[in-house]
Amino acid sequence: MKHTKNRKRLLYITVGAVFLLVFLRFGLFFLKSEGFSGLSVGIPLLLLGVVIFALCTSGFLAAWVYEDCGKRGDDPILWAIVVLVATPLIGWMIYVLRRPEIKRDCPACGHQISLRAKYCEECGTHMENKEDDTIMVKQETHHLKWIIGGVISMALMLVCLTGFIVTAAAGNNINTNAASNERVWNTGVIGMTTSSFIDGVWKLKFGSASEGFIKEQNMKIQDADTQMLHADISCKTVPDGATLVLWLVQGDTARSVDVTDLSEPLEYPLDEFENGKIHVRLQINGVKDTSSEIYIQ
Known part of the structure; x- marks a missing residue:
């Protein structure tokens, strides 16, 4: 009995740790991205709903597996963790396909x-x-409450996921305006990209991106009267009509520069801005195989 209680306690701790890690990940993202600026409140709520109900589905199925393992003499903790770590259905199906038969004790x-x-x-x-x-041999579905809970959680997860996809695809609740002082969110994709921001230097390389895709990096102006923004940008593949636009946005002030064909590094004065944070953005309109290095000095 004591051994069983210890196993259940370990399972509860594992489930709690998984939930804690998910919420911690959301919290870190919230802090790093300055919250969910530029999104309607419904989108992060729907996304959070997807994550929570996915975890609930895993938890319910893991609980069923735990109880089933106990009836069959298998290792319940191991298989419950497999279901939690793997996607709910895959982990559950793996267990069902290889679970041993129910046994009895020799008198x-x-x-x-x-x-x-x-x-x-x-x-x-x-x-x-x-x-x-x-x-x-007993073939009824035991611990039906866990199965019902898992099915309901999965249904709610799919509802939230559908709502998230439909809302995001509509685009009305997502800020995609390069001149906006809020964070810009993309509904497209970018490929073969590497981005780093070390010691105030933003380095970005990408192969291609969907039309109008925006990469953004927040920088800080220390002395707007004397400092300049330096940009060394090279676009190796420029199809007809393709452009790469550099945006500088701070409050109501927004300036754009076409940096598609720079013959030499750009030096842009910042005297029309104020000291403090400034949004530095690259709006990709068809250019490919591009590398850039941007900093304020």
Whole structure:
């Protein structure tokens, strides 16, 4: 009994740790991205709903697996963790496909043996199996509450996911305006990209991106009267009509510069801005195989 309580306690701790890590990840993202500026409140709520109900689905299925393992003499903690770590359905299906049959205790030595066994493999005691014992093995779905909870959680997860996709695809609740002082969010994709911001230097490389895709980095102006923004940008592949636009945005002030074909590094004065944070953005309109290095000095 004590061993069982310890196993259950370990399972509860594992589930709690998973939930804590998810909320911690959301919290870190919230702090790093300055919250969810530029998004309607519904989008992060729907996304959070997807994560929470996905975790609930995993938790319910893990609980069912834990109880089922106990009936079959398998390792419940191991399989519950497998279901939690893997996606809910995949982990659950793996377990169902390889779970052992339900066993019973030998009346002589207590060793667990198959319901269909004629002799105990441990002590050799003859087992008197009635036909009902061997054929009518309990096949009902036990611990149905966990299955029902998992199905309901999965349904709610799909509802939140559908709502998130529809809302994001509509675009009305997402800020995509490069001149906005709020954070810009993209509904497109960018490929083969590397981005770093070390010691005030923003380095960005990408292969290609969907039309109008915006990469953004917040920088800080220390002395607007004397400092300048330096940008060394090279676009190796420029199809007809393609452009790369550099945006500088601070409050109501927004300035743009076409940096598609720079013959030399750009030096842009910042005297029309104020000291403090400034949004530095690159709006990608068809250019490919681009590398850039941007800083304020």
